Amino acid sequence: MPSDARAPLGLKLAAFGGLAFLLAPIALIFLYAFSTEEKSFQWPPPGFTLKWIGVTLERTDLWEALVLSLKVAAISTALALVLGTLTAAAVARSRFFGRETISLLVILPIALPGIITGISLRSAFSLLDIPFSTWTIVLGHATFCIVIVYNNAVARFRRTSGALIDAAMDLGADGLQTFRLVVLPNIATALLAGGMLAFALSFDEVIVTTFTAGNQATLPIWMLEELVRPRQRPVTNVVAMAVVLVTVLPILAAYYLTRDGEHTAGADR
Amino acid sequence: MSRAAAAPAIFAPRAGLAAGLADWVLLHPRMFVFLLVLPITLWLGIVYIGALIALLIQSFFSIDEFSGMVVREFTLKTYGELFRPYNLDIILRTVAMAAAVTAAAAVLAFPIAYFAARYARGKWKALFYIGVMLPLWSSYLVKVYAWKLVLAREGILNWLFAKAHLTWLLDAVLAIPVIGGNSLSVSYAGTFLVFLYIWLPYMIIPVQAALERVPGPLLEAAADLGATPRQSFSLVLLPLALPGIAAGSIFTFSLTLGDYIVPQIVGNSRLFIGQAVYTQQGTAGNIPLAAAFTVVPIAIMGLYLWGARRMGAFDAL
Amino acid sequence: MTDAVTFRGVSRHFGSVKAVDAVDLSIRDGEFFAMLGPSGSGKTTCLRLIAGFEQPDAGHIAIFGEAAEGVPPYRRNVNTVFQSYALFPHMNVRDNVAFGLRVRGIGRAARHRAAEEALAQVELAGFGGRRAGELSGGQRQRVALARALINKPRVVLLDEPLGALDLKLREQMQEELRSLQRTLGLTFVFVTHDQDEALSMADRIAVFAEGRIRQVGSAEDIYRRPSSRFVADFVGSSNVLPADLAGAGPAGRWASLRPEDVLLDPAGREATVTARAFHGRVTKLTLDFGGQALIALVPAREAVPEPGATARISWDPARVHVMEPGA
Known part of the structure; x- marks a missing residue:
């Protein structure tokens, strides 16, 4: 509903005020990462320094948490890519008994509060005597990452004409060639975008993880402990800044990928 | 491109196991769909739903008060415990907080969404997009942490109030019973602010999507027919934005109901549902009560979704 | 072959x-x-x-x-x-x-x-x-x-x-x-x-x-x-009328007559013009022919009667196609 009219002043103030409310706290993170103050959250910062970045880089516990987080996010994303794409293909391309149930099932882990997913997985692990490991974390993460990949893939499958698959087979491509030469290139950007979002979500997840990690620490778990019992504020400040950068950059990339995909995949319809 | 005289009308099958398998699948489309949905059915349908059901079943067990062991016999006793004043307070407190956060988010989101949908152009449009997406996708914990910085006694908010000679106003707010407290970071007012900040983007996006779909000439038509700006807003714009607000409220309400980290970090010692679940299953070791507590947000959200659906919220998702 | x-x-x-x-x-x-x-x-x-x-x-x-x-x-x-x-x-x-x-x-x-x-x-x-x-x-x-x-x-x-x-x-x-x-x-x-x-x-x-x-x-x-x-109707929207009315066959059978085969003929039978539409090369006349609606396509150069007027029409019986019974 774009309009060429000028916005009323009150609306403008409210809108930009709201935007400032949304962005200011994040900007604050970047400032505090360079503060010289180490015992409190003093504002304005008494001075600025780069030394905490160096201190943070030398912390082995942080590196271990980071490696675990990356490992979990990578495996969960890979699993979610396979499961989400297969499900999206079935739901978008055909009608079958239970189709509605499956599309509901996929969004359930994200629709229900994370604490419910977390506690039910934990009690299932303890009922079945499954010890905590990287794989228990992955199980929880992949469960809610599937929906992210699924949503991206299902939208792309719906936009991509089914006649393309017919055309490929008509021209002599067998099932595998059709997948490799036509299906995959057409959904690739959607999968990349979905994969990035899933990765970011997994990398950041804390609620389900507190139930499925046992005494392993992912980066968010490390942060949570710092939040509950602050011990090393300057290091936490730097980690917070790094986490913002790591999660936001893939999001921006994913946005540009799906935006471009809109005219390539829909061109023939 | 002249025609090959002896070209067959039908070619021989491709060699190889994979090609043969792919052929078989192509000629049995139902089997193909079955194979596609098999993994998700096993994973979510059996592992995930199975875990949820197992949890639900445990809510019908009870705990032996002397030994602390779970008694595996069907009883509604654990659900009865939810209605003890202490536990009932937890539930009401959480629902009240979720409702307050949802209402405030709707009020705050509307001008942002409306401006972005109707007036923002080019780089302003991009700024509003980033302005909503950045906090949406930034790490949840980092956002909570940022508010710890903002609300700290030595932090920026107190400093701003002091600079503006408004410290008296802040003190007056903190002096209000129930929502106030010693400082913002240990009061309901603080908890509310953090919740509002964290879930606000989830409200803006569906409201903006709903408003983008309102044809511009519609408002001009309203003005043309003699509606004042106030009437245009309440008679045309608001009803059309309502499905978006309802959709956004599903997120703000549900996410607040289930959260246990925000009130733990910014707030006083009184529990919310999420914290109750966490302490019951963890330190207290009372899995049946924890399970019964998780049923509360599910039931509330079930009711809420039913109502939202009647308002057309799902069309705006 | x-x-x-x-x-x-x-x-x-x-x-x-x-x-x-x-x-x-x-x-x-x-x-x-x-x-x-x-x-x-x-x-x-x-x-x-x-x-x-x-x-x-x-x-x-x-x-x-x-x-x-x-x-x-x-x-x-x-x-x-x-x-x-x-x-x-x-x-x-x-x-x-x-x-x-x-x-x-x-x-x-x-x-x-x-x-x-x-x-x-x-x-x-x-x-x-x-x-x-x-x-x-x-x-x-x-x-x-x-x-x-x-x-x-x-x-x-x-x-x-x-x-x-x-x-x-x-x-x-x-x-x-x-x-x-x-x-x-x-x-x-x-x-x-x-x-x-x-x-x-x-x-x-x-x-x-x-x-x-x-x-x-x-x-x-x-x-x-x-x-x-x-088929008569779908391919070229033909007039379908009782064969006896078309003067080409026994009662109880249907016959098709192409609109362009309906001619204006001063010596022909009477019909009332109910509508007229100019289509460039041809003019389309809708006629009431003894209670049966008929469409005629007349070359534009011919003089065409007004709606409400009487037109005289004829056709070559060889142009009428009588369909099989029950078709």
Whole structure:
């Protein structure tokens, strides 16, 4: 509903005020990462320094948490890519008994509060005597990452004409060639975008993880402990800044990928 | 491109196991769909739903008060415990907080969404997009942490109030019973602010999507027919934005109901549902009560979704 | 000589919908065959059965005498020009055209050369590097055609290939398709809902309705001698009237009379003009002829009576086609 009219002043103030409310706290993170103050959250910062970045880089516990987080996010994303794409293909391309149930099932882990997913997985692990490991974390993460990949893939499958698959087979491509030469290139950007979002979500997840990690620490778990019992504020400040950068950059990339995909995949319809 | 005289009308099958398998699948489309949905059915349908059901079943067990062991016999006793004043307070407190956060988010989101949908152009449009997406996708914990910085006694908010000679106003707010407290970071007012900040983007996006779909000439038509700006807003714009607000409220309400980290970090010692679940299953070791507590947000959200659906919220998702 | 495509009692049902219902059909080698019918009449499903996208629930399909049931599309030496062209959006024009050769393992240089030749044949030489999205509708249509022809198929299927083009371009493409088909000597099977297109292009036409074939014959046959009221009405909206009223047969039978065969004749019988519409080359008169509505198409140069006036009309009884009883 774009309009060429000028916005009323009150609306403008409210809108930009709201935007400032949304962005200011994040900007604050970047400032505090360079503060010289180490015992409190003093504002304005008494001075600025780069030394905490160096201190943070030398912390082995942080590196271990980071490696675990990356490992979990990578495996969960890979699993979610396979499961989400297969499900999206079935739901978008055909009608079958239970189709509605499956599309509901996929969004359930994200629709229900994370604490419910977390506690039910934990009690299932303890009922079945499954010890905590990287794989228990992955199980929880992949469960809610599937929906992210699924949503991206299902939208792309719906936009991509089914006649393309017919055309490929008509021209002599067998099932595998059709997948490799036509299906995959057409959904690739959607999968990349979905994969990035899933990765970011997994990398950041804390609620389900507190139930499925046992005494392993992912980066968010490390942060949570710092939040509950602050011990090393300057290091936490730097980690917070790094986490913002790591999660936001893939999001921006994913946005540009799906935006471009809109005219390539829909061109023939 | 002249025609090959002896070209067959039908070619021989491709060699190889994979090609043969792919052929078989192509000629049995139902089997193909079955194979596609098999993994998700096993994973979510059996592992995930199975875990949820197992949890639900445990809510019908009870705990032996002397030994602390779970008694595996069907009883509604654990659900009865939810209605003890202490536990009932937890539930009401959480629902009240979720409702307050949802209402405030709707009020705050509307001008942002409306401006972005109707007036923002080019780089302003991009700024509003980033302005909503950045906090949406930034790490949840980092956002909570940022508010710890903002609300700290030595932090920026107190400093701003002091600079503006408004410290008296802040003190007056903190002096209000129930929502106030010693400082913002240990009061309901603080908890509310953090919740509002964290879930606000989830409200803006569906409201903006709903408003983008309102044809511009519609408002001009309203003005043309003699509606004042106030009437245009309440008679045309608001009803059309309502499905978006309802959709956004599903997120703000549900996410607040289930959260246990925000009130733990910014707030006083009184529990919310999420914290109750966490302490019951963890330190207290009372899995049946924890399970019964998780049923509360599910039931509330079930009711809420039913109502939202009647308002057309799902069309705006 | 073996027929190009044969259907024997072929049915394809989707749930309770009988998309194709016990169809018998023979398409001869080298002919331009049109499948004509309203949407949902089963013509496109028949095409998809030939291509192999659908498998019959009952009956037999043969392509040049070889049984085609259970054969996936890629093993059939049959290629399709799709309704929306279905060009691959992630490939340029050259790779689209060369796709059929690529999946058959032809090397890059050879298939690119063949693609350029095929593009030249459809007058798109030099367009190989472009993306499908950069082409006009008519150009995409030609690319789709070149892509379908590059494998040198035995049968070419065309699914409403001209539907998306504007009138002028459509007429031009009709001629081009016709002459291409003659030059190549291939069997073309063409699906359309446009009777003019079918009449002007096809050697033979099958008229479809509700999953069944109502009539197969030459354009002349279908137009002049419709076998049923449906065919008479669908192909060129004929006047259908009782045979005795038309003066051409016994009571109780139906007859069809083409609007252009109704002539203004001072010595003719009386009818009342109820409406008049100017259509350029012809004027369309709606007449009340003894309680029976009649349409007449009169050349524009003739003087035409006003609505409400009496017109005198006649026709050559040889032009009246009396249908079989019960049709």
